Amino acid sequence: MWKSVHCILLLAALAYAAWIEWSVLATAGLLWGIFFGFFIVPFALFAVLGLAPKKMTARE
Numbered sequence: 001m002w003k004s005v006h007c008i009l010l011l012a013a014l015a016y017a018a019w020i021e022w023s024v025l026a027t028a029g030l031l032w033g034i035f036f037g038f039f040i041v042p043f044a045l046f047a048v049l050g051l052a053p054k055k056m057t058a059r060e
Contacts, residue, residue: 010048017044 017040025033 006048009051010045013044013048014041017041 020040021033021037024036
């Protein structure tokens, strides 16, 4: 169960980061989009992966 929850959280974080990136690209331009892309997308990935449980029990 935790594995599916983790995948859902990861997809949600990536979708949210992509939405932020698109809004920056649409309003501020390409250079700001590239600048924020180096910070927002990796932050979303590492934040979700950092919250993932490290060990899975046999029942899950």
